Amino acid sequence: MNTAVLILLAAILGLVSLALLSFSLRGTVRLRALSDQRFGYLLKLDTDSDEAGAVRLLESWLKRIGLRYPGSDLRSLLDNAGLLRPDIRVLVHAGVVFAPVLCAVLSVLYLLLTGGEARLVPAALIFGVLFGYLAPRYVLRYLADQRRRALADESLIMVHLMKMLFDAGLSIEQALRTLHTQGGIMLPRMRQELEWVLTRIEAGMERSEVLGEWAAQVGVNELSDLAEMLAQLSRQGGNVQKSLTDMALLMEDRNRTRLREKVGKLSGKMTVVMVLFLFPALMIFVAGPGVMAIAAALGGVR
Structure with a gap:
């Protein structure tokens, strides 16, 4: 029962x-x-x-x-999470494939070892399969969100540094290489992305093609716009300083908009906290003596 x-x-x-x-x-x-x-x-x-x-x-x-097209979303999740090395991707793929089976076996063993009823084995099996299927994807989504936030914060710094390097007379590839070798402290997450780009350029791929591929898979609007702009400049040329200045202004505007949204959400949360905790205490402090006086007066009437 x-x-x-x-x-x-x-x-x-x-x-x-x-x-x-x-x-x-x-x-x-x-x-x-x-x-x-x-x-x-x-x-x-x-x-x-x-x-x-x-x-x-x-x-x-x-x-x-997390159930859309099993397996097809895994590549985009790995790209967005920054897991670009082939060996790591193979291990993650293997973990995602074997996680449902492993979780199902562990859930059934736990049920049997703790003295559970045998009729609950199918339910434990289904729970283990679903948990093993969804948990790795949610972990990858969490890593991808953390990476997007970090790259979005570093993108504006990268634009200003690239503008300084272009003013010093460096080319696009030289500027990217300088940021990769000397920007590890200011751009820790961006350094991994630049390593991926420079590795493919050194392997003989066209620079504009590599930048276009990076723009398609990076998953961050600011970096996608920057990579597309650099790819276009590599193919057609143009005024790099003006393009980077416009890009920096656009990113600053996006950051201001994002900050306003965050402040608005935070003010709403603080209002809820104030209503739940401060308002009752204030009512007790203000109206408490009056209520006690009325109660004492009514008690005296009796």
């Missing part, structure tokens, strides 16, 4: 979680639909069909829980 109640409660909680997830995704899907209606004529997409909306909703669900 207790097991049945626990399973029922777990099912109810799962349904409530799915309902909350669906409600949170409605706003995103609605904004995506409006964007598709606005720009769909450029892409020649059928934005008015219900089937397309259902497909987008299903894709959003699968993307949120």
Whole structure:
């Protein structure tokens, strides 16, 4: 009976979680639909069909829980997490493949060793498989988010340093090599990205091609714009100083916008904290003597 109640409660909680997830995704899907209606004529997409909306909703669900196209998202996650070395990528691939099996075996062994009922073995097996499948992807997403934040913070410094190096007369490749060799303290995360770029340039690849590939896989808007600009300058030439100045102004504007959003969210959180903790104490301090006086007066009447 207790097991049945626990399973029922777990099912109810799962349904409530799915309902909350669906409600949170409605706003995103609605904004995506409006964007598709606005720009769909450029892409020649059928934005008015219900089937397309259902497909987008299903894709959003699968993307949120990490089940979209098993294996195909792993390459982008590895790129965004900064795991570019072939040996590390092979180990991560092997871990992702064997993690569901290992977690399933461990969950079943734990259930049997702790004296659990044998009928719960399928549930433990399913839980282990799902946990082993989703946990590595969430870890990679966390690493990717940390890397994106670090690269976004270092991108503005890199632009200013490159502008100084170009003013000193260095070429694009020389500037990148100087930042790689001497910018380890100021640009620790960027140094790994520059090592990847310079390794391919030294291997004989075209510089503009390498920069374009870097722009496609880096996963940071600021660096993608910078890499595309450098690739265009490598192919066509142009005024590097003016382009970098405009890029620096754009990045500073993005940083200001991001900081305003962070301050707005922080002020909202502080308001909630103040209402929950400071307001009750203030009410007790202000209204407490009056309430006590009224209570004493009513007690005297009795």
